[in-house]
Amino acid sequence: MAIAVKKASVIIGVLGVLAFGAGLFMYESLRDTRQAFIDPSDQELVANGKGIYANNCASCHGAKLEGQPNWRIRQVNGRLPAPPHDESGHTWHHPDAVLIDITKNGLVPGVTAPSGYVSDMPAYDKLLTDHDIRAVLAYIKSSWPKQALAAQKEITQQRPQ
Structure with a gap:
């Protein structure tokens, strides 16, 4: 038994x-399958991101997120200068998942850039952790006006098609 x-x-x-x-x-x-929104109201994340941005991104995208001059005009080599990450640029037009992918992998033709596109944007997957990348994006987003931030949050949280 x-x-x-x-x-x-x-x-x-x-x-x-x-x-x-x-x-x-x-x-x-x-x-819910919506993408997680990187919240720029997390002050610790933003402060961490500010230092990481200064050390890894500011040399191209500007200390004040202003980008390189004439960033919409192709250089002699056919490449575009680094765009601004403040509200005058197009960063806020993209969902967080795309911004993370671009930061980790660079601009990949046919994926995050048009086919055949060549960019000076390096891949940071070996230099920065996922947390570091989220911190940099939180710092960048902390500079955006409320309207741009709200629009980017909506884009980020849309369900995948």
């Missing part, structure tokens, strides 16, 4: 683990 009770306990335990796994799978599949 003791063996039967032990077998029943093992079976019940296995069924419990399976039920938990199935429940977790269902929860994840039904969960």
Whole structure:
């Protein structure tokens, strides 16, 4: 009889683990799939991002997020200068997932840039952690006016098509 009770306990335990796994799978599949918004009101994240930006981004995108002069005009080599990340640029037109991808992988033709496009934007995936990249983006976004930030938040949180 003791063996039967032990077998029943093992079976019940296995069924419990399976039920938990199935429940977790269902929860994840039904969960809101909107992208997480990088919140620039997180002052610690913004302060961290300011230093990372100064050390890794400011040499091209400007100490005050102003970008390089004439950033919309192609240089002799056919490449565009670094754009501003303040409200005068187009950074706020992109969802956070795209901004993270560009920062990690650079501008990839056919993915985050037109096919055949060549850019001076380096990939930072080996230099910066995901947290560092989120901090830099929080710092950049902290400079945007409320309207630009609200528009970018809406773009970020739209469901994928």
